[in-house]
Amino acid sequence: MATDQRVVRIAELEIVPSQVAEYTALLAEEIAASIEREPGVLMLHAVSHKSEPHQVRLLEVYASQAAYEAHIQTPHFLKYKTATATMVVSLRLIDVHPIMLAAK
Numbered sequence: 001m002a003t004d005q006r007v008v009r010i011a012e013l014e015i016v017p018s019q020v021a022e023y024t025a026l027l028a029e030e031i032a033a034s035i036e037r038e039p040g041v042l043m044l045h046a047v048s049h050k051s052e053p054h055q056v057r058l059l060e061v062y063a064s065q066a067a068y069e070a071h072i073q074t075p076h077f078l079k080y081k082t083a084t085a086t087m088v089v090s091l092r093l094i095d096v097h098p099i100m101l102a103a104k
Helices: 017-037 065-071 075-084
Strands: 007-015 041-048 055-062 088-096
Touching: 007 017, 007 065, 017 041, 017 055, 017 075, 055 065
Parallel strands: none
Antiparallel strands: 007 055, 007 088, 041 055
Protein backbone atom coordinates (compact mmCIF):
# COMPACT_ATOMS: atom_id res chain seq x y z
CA MET A 1 0.00 0.00 0.00
CA ALA A 2 1.39 3.40 -0.97
CA THR A 3 2.07 5.96 1.72
CA ASP A 4 -0.42 8.82 1.78
CA GLN A 5 1.55 11.86 0.65
CA ARG A 6 -1.29 14.33 1.09
CA VAL A 7 -0.80 17.39 3.26
CA VAL A 8 -3.90 18.06 5.33
CA ARG A 9 -4.19 21.12 7.51
CA ILE A 10 -6.72 23.11 9.47
CA ALA A 11 -6.17 26.86 9.55
CA GLU A 12 -7.77 28.80 12.38
CA LEU A 13 -8.00 32.52 11.65
CA GLU A 14 -9.35 35.48 13.54
CA ILE A 15 -10.29 38.37 11.29
CA VAL A 16 -10.81 42.02 12.24
CA PRO A 17 -14.61 42.03 12.71
CA SER A 18 -15.19 45.15 10.63
CA GLN A 19 -13.30 43.56 7.71
CA VAL A 20 -15.01 40.15 7.56
CA ALA A 21 -16.94 40.87 4.35
CA GLU A 22 -13.86 42.13 2.52
CA TYR A 23 -11.76 39.25 3.87
CA THR A 24 -14.24 36.56 2.84
CA ALA A 25 -14.52 38.00 -0.67
CA LEU A 26 -10.73 37.85 -1.06
CA LEU A 27 -10.63 34.34 0.42
CA ALA A 28 -13.35 33.10 -1.95
CA GLU A 29 -11.45 34.55 -4.93
CA GLU A 30 -8.23 32.83 -3.80
CA ILE A 31 -9.92 29.47 -3.22
CA ALA A 32 -11.63 29.57 -6.64
CA ALA A 33 -8.33 30.34 -8.39
CA SER A 34 -6.46 27.64 -6.47
CA ILE A 35 -9.01 24.91 -7.25
CA GLU A 36 -9.25 25.95 -10.90
CA ARG A 37 -5.53 26.41 -11.63
CA GLU A 38 -3.64 24.04 -9.33
CA PRO A 39 -4.00 20.29 -9.77
CA GLY A 40 -2.15 19.74 -6.47
CA VAL A 41 -4.79 21.65 -4.49
CA LEU A 42 -7.31 18.89 -3.80
CA MET A 43 -9.67 20.66 -1.39
CA LEU A 44 -10.10 24.04 0.26
CA HIS A 45 -13.16 24.40 2.47
CA ALA A 46 -13.80 27.64 4.37
CA VAL A 47 -16.33 28.15 7.15
CA SER A 48 -16.96 30.66 9.91
CA HIS A 49 -18.62 30.44 13.30
CA LYS A 50 -22.30 31.36 13.02
CA SER A 51 -22.23 33.54 16.13
CA GLU A 52 -18.70 34.85 15.54
CA PRO A 53 -18.18 35.30 11.78
CA HIS A 54 -14.72 36.75 12.37
CA GLN A 55 -13.60 33.25 13.46
CA VAL A 56 -12.76 31.50 10.18
CA ARG A 57 -11.66 27.90 9.71
CA LEU A 58 -10.17 26.32 6.60
CA LEU A 59 -9.71 22.67 5.78
CA GLU A 60 -6.90 22.39 3.26
CA VAL A 61 -5.86 19.25 1.37
CA TYR A 62 -2.87 19.20 -0.97
CA ALA A 63 -1.61 16.26 -3.04
CA SER A 64 1.86 16.53 -1.50
CA GLN A 65 4.27 18.82 0.30
CA ALA A 66 5.57 19.93 -3.10
CA ALA A 67 2.01 20.88 -4.15
CA TYR A 68 1.62 22.94 -0.97
CA GLU A 69 4.97 24.66 -1.52
CA ALA A 70 3.98 25.48 -5.11
CA HIS A 71 0.59 26.78 -3.92
CA ILE A 72 2.05 29.35 -1.53
CA GLN A 73 4.19 30.78 -4.34
CA THR A 74 1.37 31.35 -6.84
CA PRO A 75 0.40 34.91 -7.79
CA HIS A 76 -3.21 34.42 -6.58
CA PHE A 77 -2.10 33.16 -3.15
CA LEU A 78 0.47 35.94 -2.75
CA LYS A 79 -2.18 38.50 -3.74
CA TYR A 80 -4.51 37.09 -1.05
CA LYS A 81 -1.78 37.10 1.62
CA THR A 82 -0.79 40.68 0.84
CA ALA A 83 -4.34 41.99 0.57
CA THR A 84 -5.47 40.36 3.84
CA ALA A 85 -2.32 40.93 5.92
CA THR A 86 -3.84 43.72 8.01
CA MET A 87 -7.19 41.92 8.32
CA VAL A 88 -5.86 38.79 10.03
CA VAL A 89 -5.52 39.19 13.79
CA SER A 90 -4.24 35.65 14.30
CA LEU A 91 -3.47 32.54 12.27
CA ARG A 92 -2.87 29.06 13.63
CA LEU A 93 -1.96 26.22 11.24
CA ILE A 94 -2.63 22.71 12.50
CA ASP A 95 -1.25 19.76 10.54
CA VAL A 96 -3.62 16.82 10.84
CA HIS A 97 -3.74 13.18 9.79
CA PRO A 98 -6.69 12.37 7.52
CA ILE A 99 -8.76 9.58 9.05
CA MET A 100 -11.55 9.80 6.46
CA LEU A 101 -12.17 12.53 3.92
CA ALA A 102 -15.44 12.09 2.06
CA ALA A 103 -17.79 14.31 0.11
CA LYS A 104 -20.98 13.89 -1.85
